[in-house]
Amino acid sequence: MNQAHAAFIPSAASLLHFYTPDRQTFYRRQGWQTIEDSTVNGEDLSILASRPMHDAVGL
Template sequence: MWGDITIKRLSADDPNVALVADWTFEAWGHLHPGLTQEKAIERLKAECGQGSVPSIFVAMQAETPVGTASLIADDMSIRREFTPWLASVFVVPEWRGQGIASGLVKRVEEEAIESGIRHFYLYTPDQQALYRRLGWQDVESLEYRGETVTVMSRQLGL
């Protein structure tokens, strides 16, 4: 599927933290008014848990990070009753189309199952088809910080 790609848990002292924070800041920083690149790095470090929620995973090709995904408690301020969340699924453009995002999503789902989580959420403006293929279901479509997004949910262990 994706050759020699491995997925590892990101720790707060990992040398790739700043790069992963840059990816997520560039992709979604506009959804978080007032967030700076420096704050994004600190926030990412705080989400580097040892297991369960929060956890961040990185897809690695040898020593090079090529993608990331997270399991966090809160990803949408207007839906605080929904928790936890699959968040920040990102693959470097030249590595897309190789199943890396699907592998990252499955790794986050495994983490959720191991933690006793049976139901969690995500939101996406444009990747609904990917998530539907992976077993996610639409909950609602709404405007969130100037963008039309779909909130989706996933039942695990069924």
């Protein structure tokens, strides 16, 4: 996921978002925050968000 942060092109978006059905703990350890838990097509999943690295270091 660090590659997604590094490749993120500055734009109007200030957060990266994605969802995962089963890797919440791993991504929380990486600094992602759960913004919503949901069920889609009968599958429980979490939507997570993180600031791009350039925002975190003030670039």
